[in-house]
Amino acid sequence: MSEIMMNKLDYVRIQKAINDAKQTRSLKASEALNLLQELKSAKIVEPTEIPANVVTMNTIVKISFLNTSKTVQFQIAYPQEANLKKNKISILSPIATALIGYKVGDEIEWIVPAGLTKVKIEEIIYQPEAAGDFNL
16 A cells, blocks of 8 residues: 555645534544544645645546446545535545545555445546646
8 A cells, every 4th residue: 555645735624624523423433533544644745746646635536446347436525515416425435535645556445334345546537736726
């Protein structure tokens, strides 16, 4: 597993989202702990230093499930912007937590209700930093 990378604006905003969710009890303590551990292990950099192949907030990413070869595409969003009909998945969801900071080609193990599954980041369709959108 490679080191994850995160821009410092995302880092601060995700921490705020976690704290807000904990206060409103909309996030399980175990899920908050998992996400906080992910954040602590990340290399924090300026938004301009993020490579174009890294999953960041507001990234539209295509992943494949290695056990089924099924692919899905969605955008990682802050909780208040999440909308399943628009394929916007909250950063507080387990899949978004698993992907944030990893890069194209990385394989990530993810625990689903049926057990452990492996996903691979196939492609980044849109990444704010690569597009010059450093304040999203």
